[in-house]
């Protein structure tokens with residue numbers, strides 16, 4: 001008999017278990033369910049149709065998912081469900097948890113959390129293996145087609161999961177030098193199907209000069225012009241269908257031209273850290289000309305104060321990074337972009 005772990009209101013395991021689908025749950029007890037889609041690079045993903053013999057919602061369209069078994073993690077459960085229901089192996093796919101929601105239905109004795117996943121992987125019809133006893137069919141759809149089905153009330157859980165059908169926005173990581181923009185952008189590669197565009201690196205490649213040399217030879221204004229040109233290129237690439245995770249230079253916000261473009265073509269994520277943390281992260285690095293001769297907590301704090309309002313006014317999401325590793329920060333970003 002399949003068992004499920006019972007969780008408390010804070011999503012912590014109580015140590016107790018229940019029998020699957022036993023809808024006599026007590027107030028404050030929850031079980032955990034997972035749902036997920038596997039999106040291809042053309043924006044399409046597979047949905048399946050429930051067989052007509054199901055007692056609940058026969059013939060409705062749905063995405064893969066089900067109950068997390070006792071002892072299993074949420075991630076293991078969604079990988080298993082997707083494998084069982086549509087035959088895809090997402091263990092190496094990009095993507096992951098997008099968000100989680102909670103429902104309490106005391107009159108039905110059924111309280112639960114749902115972890116909602118989005119994976120990115122290319123596949124086609126011949127990669128699918130459907131569970132014949134459960135599914136009456138499948139189709140590849142895009143977000144718009146799901147909205148149509150939902151409108152006709154033929155799609156399950158739509159209101160709770162519609163966030164994952166949204167297109168991923170262009171992402172701009174901003175923040176002070178050493179906030180972790182470059183490192184977190186590399187982590188985000190595991191979660192999102194986009195290329196990372198490292199502004200500093202791109203400027204170095206295009207001009208064939210190191211950042212410090214550009215500052216020394218041509219001055220800061222010239223460097224800022226190069227940044228503005230690049231931000232414009234990023235916008236036109238975006239309008240031509242190319243999406244990036246952009247790791248910005250720390251000073252990109254000082255030009256209003258830049259911030260206006262960023263706001264109009266993407267989601268701006270501000271990474272913050274205390275001056276002490278920043279100092280610890282950058283003190284041995286000589287590649288940041290702005291800090292040459294100013295490598296101390298006081299200077300960092302002063303410049304940070306000066307830029308604070310600029311950073312905050314352009315940010316859609318603010319993520320403090322002190323004491324967090326880059327993977328945790330990347331996961332937090334993913335949960336905030338849809």
Ligand SMILES: Nc1ncnc2c1ncn2[C@@H]1O[C@H](COP(=O)(O)OP(=O)(O)O)[C@@H](O)[C@H]1O
Pocket residue numbers: 175176177178179180181182183184247250281282321324325326329
């Ligand atoms: N969350 C973090 N925890 C610990 N060290 C970090 C973190 N984020 C970045 N670092 C380290 O701090 C330094 C600066 O990070 P980087 O990603 O280059 O920042 P930025 O691009 O914002 O200037 C690097 O040595 C990096 O490994």
Ligand SMILES: O=C(O)C1=C[C@@H](OP(=O)(O)O)[C@@H](O)[C@H](O)C1
Pocket residue numbers: 175176177178181182200211248249250251252287288289290
């Ligand atoms: O804050 C700034 O003015 C700068 C930050 C740097 O990028 P990082 O924030 O990646 O260090 C780099 O663009 C340049 O040295 C100027």
Ligand SMILES: [Mg+2]
Pocket residue numbers: 181182200247248249
């Ligand atoms: Mg950087």
